[in-house]
Amino acid sequence: MVLLTRKIEFSAAHRYDNPAFSPEENRRVFGKCNNAHGHGHNYTLEVTVAGEPNAATGMVLDLKDLKDLLEREIMQRMDHRNLNVEVPELAGKIPTCENIALVIWDLLEPKIPAGRLHRVRLYESDDLFADCYRATAAHGNGNAQQGSAVKQ
Amino acid sequence: MSGERKVAMGRRYKFSASHRLHNAALSAEENREIYGKCNNPEGHGHNYVLEVLVSGPVDAATGMIANLADLDAYVQRHVLDDYDHKSFNEDVAAFRKIVPTTENVCVDIFERLKNFSQATLERVRVEETGNNTFEYAGDANEEPSL
Numbered sequence: 001m002v003l004l005t006r007k008i009e010f011s012a013a014h015r016y017d018n019p020a021f022s023p024e025e026n027r028r029v030f031g032k033c034n035n036a037h038g039h040g041h042n043y044t045l046e047v048t049v050a051g052e053p054n055a056a057t058g059m060v061l062d063l064k065d066l067k068d069l070l071e072r073e074i075m076q077r078m079d080h081r082n083l084n085v086e087v088p089e090l091a092g093k094i095p096t097c098e099n100i101a102l103v104i105w106d107l108l109e110p111k112i113p114a115g116r117l118h119r120v121r122l123y124e125s126d127d128l129f130a131d132c133y134r135a136t137a138a139h140g141n142g143n144a145q146q147g148s149a150v151k152q
Numbered sequence: 153m154s155g156e157r158k159v160a161m162g163r164r165y166k167f168s169a170s171h172r173l174h175n176a177a178l179s180a181e182e183n184r185e186i187y188g189k190c191n192n193p194e195g196h197g198h199n200y201v202l203e204v205l206v207s208g209p210v211d212a213a214t215g216m217i218a219n220l221a222d223l224d225a226y227v228q229r230h231v232l233d234d235y236d237h238k239s240f241n242e243d244v245a246a247f248r249k250i251v252p253t254t255e256n257v258c259v260d261i262f263e264r265l266k267n268f269s270q271a272t273l274e275r276v277r278v279e280e281t282g283n284n285t286f287e288y289a290g291d292a293n294e295e296p297s298l
Contacts, residue, residue, distance in 0.1 A: 018213055031221060093212075096216050097161065098161060098210045098215060098216060099210060130161050131205070133157065134157060135156035135157055
């Protein structure tokens with residue numbers, strides 16, 4: 001198996017605010033991220049596809065196809081958008097790195113043109129990222145049985 | 153179908169520390185041969201980068217696996233307070249008996265962080281320099297991580 005990773009960057013605004021919380025609770029739980037008018041990040045997304053290189057082309061998949069998929073599904077949906085109000089898949093969810101990575105996984109996973117989606121890593125900044133990956137894949141200590149898997 | 157998928161959160165921290173790679177059970181020549189420059193008697197130091205990866209269910213109310221401020225405070229208290237601007241050999245108890253290679257540093261950090269209550273510690277990754285990186289995921293992990 002070979003892993004292939006494509007990286008893209010997009011810029012978006014977000015705000016962490018749970019309407020079920022009081023204003024004080026929102027400020028306490030989310031801190032600066034609760035700022036009333038939002039804030040933004042330059043996100044870096046790494047999409048990793050696993051597969052066997054095709055004997056005729058030497059490729060796991062055509063990078064152009066992956067690039068087009070990322071442009072269509074991610075860039076057009078999220079780049080220079082407000083994640084709270086302009087991305088329907090995030091409606092009703094706090095647009096944390098974790099939730100955005102899950103949405104990106106669900107958008108891409110059924111549409112990967114060859115091979116299969118192995119990991120989505122979304123950096124919000126150099127110091128913070130979320131990984132979404134197959135629960136059965138070897139990753140860290142693989143403790144999928146510890147209740148950390150999310151059933152689709 | 154997407155099947156089962158899992159989410160993890162990675163957070164990076166920085167600390168600066170000194171160390172000397174030296175095994176008292178070996179001769180001076182052997183130490184020099186094995187550890188090279190890192191055996192310098194007066195030690196040397198690095199700006200380390202620590203990457204902590206935790207996994208768990210995403211809390212629907214917060215959208216988070218774990219509260220970042222709590223994770224930061226936990227890492228600060230259990231690792232950075234003891235490590236940053238310290239000498240591994242002289243100031244950190246674990247390295248009085250074992251050589252403070254970054255492999256051993258990874259294991260020590262994992263042990264210090266594994267009881268974080270809000271999420272499962274998946275892996276620690278330490279960059280000693282931009283060119284040397286080490287990872288440890290606990291004894292349970294026999295597969296190399298991605």
